[in-house]
Amino acid sequence: MKDSEILEAMESKNAIKFKEQLYRLIISQLFYDGFQSMAVSLSSAVQAHPACPPSDRLNHIVSLGLQHEHSKMKLVSVLRTLQYNFVNFLALKKPLNKVEMLLGPGLDLEYETDVQTSAPEPALYETAYVTSHKAQCRSGAFSPDGQLVATGSVDASIKILDVDRMLAKSSPDGEMATDQQGHPVIRTLYDHVEEVTCLEFHPRDAILASGSRDCTVKLFDFSKAAAKKAFKTLSDSDQIRCMAFHPTGDYLVVGTNQPVVRLYDTNTAQCYVCSFPSQYHTNAITSLKYSFDGKLYVSGSRDGSIKLWDGISSKCVGTISQAHEGAEVGSVTFSRSGKYVLSSGTDSSVKLWELSSLRCIIAYTGAGTMGKQEHRAQALFNHSEDFVMFPDEATTSLCCWDARTAQRKQLLSLGHNGAVRYIVHAPSTAAFLTCSDDYRARFWYRRNPH
Incomplete structure (x- = not known):
């Protein structure tokens, strides 16, 4: 030639x-x-x-x-x-x-077209540890460094577990390793009188916040082994449903059965609300999350809407009405870039919303074999934002999609004998926690393949 x-x-x-x-x-x-x-x-x-x-x-x-x-x-x-x-x-x-x-930079559809995922699919995770409460387990949280997990129950108790000890327990020589390190449950806290509905670790300090049906938010200093009671209590007029810390930890937004989002100063315990009643939701608050830079927070409600709020003034800066065709909003969470909000509804749908235009740009479909759910469930990103995860209530399995293309991935059986009432992913590692009505919380982890 x-x-x-x-x-x-x-x-x-x-x-x-x-x-x-x-x-x-x-x-x-x-x-x-x-x-x-x-x-x-x-x-x-x-x-x-x-x-x-x-x-x-x-x-x-x-x-x-x-x-x-x-x-x-x-x-x-x-x-x-x-x-x-x-x-x-x-x-x-x-x-x-x-x-x-x-x-990695996380999800940013403004620039991406071809992205190779390096994180493992959630279907490859395995149960590394199971802990049990005396009643239904319905709340959980990871610490910001991913080294601790907390679980809350209808029995009003809270457990804090050490991740390294849980992994040691599940290793081939787990019993010996655990004997040397200690039991995975490092704290058990009792200061509520009714169901613990939500848990949040402070972003900087050794503080765990818990919300309850007893109408209180309690702050625990878990650095002190002997401290079983909260060092500060924020009292509300209604049952606590959800909450989220500002990235500095100085403020805490709280949602209750009332349609008004509360903003608490964690240092003074003062409470603030938006001064424009016309901007409120019209039903109970179901989910709250701050953006990673703290400039915005987002709320989901039983009224079916999603609202964006200014992180300083607490004024509503955007509303997505009928986000899930009128169904109750089960969860809302920001992407790391702050450009998107991922939401789920009790209609078993999961959607990705672009905040600049308040429109749905990706719908993740195929979850929920029975259609409408009885309970709220959380949609969440994995730690790298390559995948979107959502538990199927009817089959107690984990649905998963490619976050960018919405392609369905392999299902993962979660092994619970009751509905999964809460799921949360670790902030920086391939691990997540599922909390169920079968009284158990399962810690899932992807070990490096040999």
Whole structure:
């Protein structure tokens, strides 16, 4: 073959590869802009594989290309150059913080089209430890460093467990290791008189906050082994349903059976509420979460709506009405970037909302064999935000999707004999906790394969 023929073949291959990339960008942009049918048709026509997630990357590239286009330079050439230098562009635009260096940048559909997941699928996790209460277990939490977990029960008790001890207990020589380290349950706390409904670790200090049907939030200093009682109590007029710490730990938002979100100063115990009653929910608050920078918090309600609140003024800055077709909102949580909120409803649907436009850009479907749920369940990201997880109430199995493409992954049987009432993932490792009406909490972990 002549040199000219080889060169021509190479150029042809590059042209094909470039067209494939361009088609993927177009398909992702169509999904992102809400033209699902067109995107699906084009995806089938060009046999796009793997599936293309919603992304605004093409819009960014074209905008940059138009800004830098010279009079004799074609836009296609600009696009090609920008694609080759896109990684460098992102590095300059957004340097990685410590969390991103450890876990990756997380979900950001503005720029992503092709992302290789490095985290293990949740279906590969195994039960590493099981702890039992004397009644239904309905709340749980991980400490910010992932070294501790807490469980709460209808029996009004709280347990704090050490992750390393649980892992040692489940290792081949677990009994010997546990004898040397001690029992996994390092604290058992009794200061509530009714069901413990929610738990949150302080982001900086050795403090565990617990909410209860006894209308109180209690703060425990778990660094003191002898301290079984709370050192501070926040009393409310109704049963506590959910709560979340501000990233500094100075404030705590609390949701009750009332439609008004409470904001407590954890140092002074003063309570604040939004001064505009028209912005309140119209039914009980079911879920609360702060964004990672503390600028916003989000609430879900039994009234079926999701509201965004300014983290300083507590004014409502956005409302998603009928987020789950009128069904009760079961959970809300921010992505690490703060650009998205993941929500679940008692209609068994899971949705990803773009905050800049307050629209649903991905729906994760196929969970809930019976359709409507009897109990609320949480949708959550894994630690790297590569996967979305959601427990199926009827089958007590874990549904999982690719966070970017919404492709269903393998189911995981959770091994509980009752409904899973709470699920929470570890902040930086492949581990999660399930709490069930069978009185048990299971700690799940993915060990490094040998």
